[in-house]
Amino acid sequence: MVSVTSARRRSVSTVVNLVLAAIALAFLAPLLWLVTAAFDADAPLAAQLPAALTLDNFGQVLDWETSVRPLWNGLLMSGGAALISVVAAVLCAYPLSRYQLRFRRPFLYVVLFASGLPMTAVMVPVYSMFVRLELIDSMFGTTLFLAATSLPIAIWMTKNFMDGVPIELEEAAWVDGASAMQALRAVVLPLIVPGMAVVAIFTFITAWGNFFVPFVLLLDPAKQPASVGVFTFFGQGGLIAYGQLAAYSILYTAPAIALYLIVGRTLGGAFNLAGAIKH
Secondary structure, eight states: OHHHHHHHHHHHHHHHHHHHHHHHHHHHHHHHHHHHHHTBTTOOSSOOOOSSBOOHHHHHHOSIIIIIHHHHHHHHHHHHHHHHHHHHHHHHHHHHHHSOOTTHHHHHHHHHHHHTOOHHHHHHHHHHHHHHTTOTTOHHHHHHHHHHHHHHHHHHHHHHHHHTSOHHHHHHHHHTTOOHHHHIIIIIHHHTHHHHHHHHHHHHHHHHTOOHHHHHHOOOGGGOOHHHHGGGGBOGGGOBOHHHHHHHHHHHHHHHHHHHHHHHHHHTTOOOOTTSSOO
């Protein structure tokens, strides 16, 4: 009986590994084309090893107007959206986590519903509102809206992280005369730094990859981020510079990958509440 159960587990494990391998290949195939096409002077649509490695594609896209300025605009808007979203999520999640508010559950349901709204369903009224507020073609207004689109899920994530902080730590601070905001700043925030980093990364990546919002709200090409800049490589009549598009795409993904590596190396990605409470 034991041998039959062991055989079934091995067969199930084999099937799971094969499925995971197939999914991994489905994701790796476009990346393989991206890498090979970026170093191929005559890059086709299909993935193939270049006849001769070249950096000409990077040389053609590495200039201020084509790549540097859009990347800088994207960093400003995505970084600003992440900062605004983290601050707002912390201030909103703290009372939801610590106090028994009368309308807490309905509010959380509204937040959850807002996180599922499709962007295309709200862009028409948002565009009308931006016109009335004279925020069209404003990088600051676009940054605020990018932060607002990520705020619902940021509130949920931040509240879950705060729920993991023992209330006894704050009670000790309150006994010493600290206010609620002082306890939040001195006790809770240092313990949820990894969680805040997760929220910041999520907001940054969401804003960094958002094409539709800046494409609609920003009219001046000089203000558009790199996510919109990718569109310029798709020429008229189906003529596409595949090599330059691949090189630009690698430059476009570099900040997001660097952010993951820096935050992962700095914070370690884990909480450490061990020993916070002495039983």
